[in-house]
Amino acid sequence: MFDLFRSRLYSLSVKSINLAFGQTGLSGTLPENWHPETIESEYSESSLSLKEMVQQALQNPVGTPALRDIVQPGETVCIVFSDITRSWQKTEEYLPLIVEELEAAGIDPSDITLLSALGTHRKQTEEEHRRMTGDLYDRCTVFDHDCDDAANMVKVGTTSRGTVVELNRAAVEADRLILTGGIVFHLMAGYSAGRKALVPGIASRKTIMQNHSLSLSPEKGGGSHPLIGCDRVLDNPLHEDLMEAQEFVKPDFIVNIVPGKSSPGAAVAGHYIKAHEEGIRILREQFLIPISDKRDLVIASAGGFPGDINFYQSVKSMINAGQALNEGGTMILSIRSQEGLGNPLMEEMIGDFSNITEREAFLRDNYTIGRFIAYYGCELADRFRVILVTEMDEPSLSRAGISWYGDLQQAIDAAAEIHGSTPLKCWHIPDASHSFPKV
Secondary structure, three states: OOOOOEEEEEEEOOEEEEEEOOOOOEEEEOOEEEEEEEEEEEEEOOOOHHHHHHHOOOOOOOOOOOHHHHHOOOOEEEEEEEOOOHHHOOHHHHHHHHHHHHHOOOOOHHHEEEEEEEEOOOOOOHHHHHHHHHHHOOOOEEEOOOOOOHHHHHEEEEOOOOOEEEEEEEHHHEEEOOOOOOOEOOOOOOOHHHHHOOOOEEHHHHHHEEEEHHHHOOOOOOOOOOOOOOOEEEEEOOHHHHHHHHHHHOEEEEEEEEOOOOOOEEEEOOOOOOOHHHHHHHHEEEEEEEOOOOOEEEEEEEOOOOOOHHHHHHHHHHHHHHOOOOEEHHHHHEEOOOOOOOOOOOOOHHOOOOOHHHHHHHHHHHOOHHHHHHHHHHHHHHHHHHEEEEOOHHHHHHHHHOOOOOOOHHHHHHHHHHHHOOOEEEEEEEEOOOEEEOO
């Protein structure tokens, strides 16, 4: 059904290099003493459409009976789905398939609620709802979660770490709860989807902030927690807190989508833990690329549009490129960033402080998810020497120790001055937004 990624490492035989940049590309010439090796994946598109993938997943659930055998006629059902910022999942294609299964089991569409998991994101328009749900918008109840609507929150328990878990009443009081989402690497929880449809998806602001504050080290001045991060769940306090939270409601079924290179690549369905784990396995086999060592120089691209639409979105690529880089090493990263920094919180965390210690102190007293992502980008720039190739002209970047050029060759020449004439093995990552190197 699905040809998984096969990691590919190979040396460049020529000294020219090309990097994606927005919807075009950049080229440059490397010094003779640089010896680049490329990290990427050999990828074959699935022969199945997303509809066929989801139909197969529904027919072959992991760890549970089929959905139509779980629900009973006359029951109410709440389906949690991602908001417009996760539109790559194509909810408009797979939500109708879930509803078809429910209808086959005797569930009337008037008893189905489609609850959009906004977390702390903005409200969506009717047009956006219709885009994500198609004709279900007129057949089911569709609405956005509001993390600040206390009257529609229900406390379901308190985790061992003290997180008070408050979830949307529509999900808690439905007879059956179905979670959907897209599985990608997540800089705090290890992986998205699964339990994250609940927290932050349909949780109160209080619950979200209590859980996400676990992304910081328990010790002031310790920065981000050393056990959080992409592909990290073992002893990850934020992930473990999420796992406890979902046990208070025990979702009846999940449908999760795994990305491909340019479109959804796989689907899993079934038990809220076991099916999610199967999706993670597929994700890792696609996008995690084993490497032998870290090096002092990485030359990478965020993969072009939309991964490099702004600096805020490019933090993911910085994280992935940093996986292949020695502490204190140099990262050349091409990000067009036609929208600039892309988030006022990014502007705040970069421009209002002169060092990482000040940023952390402010974050601890004023924690939000957006501020943490912005802080994390600054923390990476504190660990590595970051040279951006970008259209941005943001003088405040220098306050985070980031240098930038509008031309790839200028960035290469700047790095060459830093590293001198000694032979230098380096990594080249053509698409750092998707490729996750790991020693």
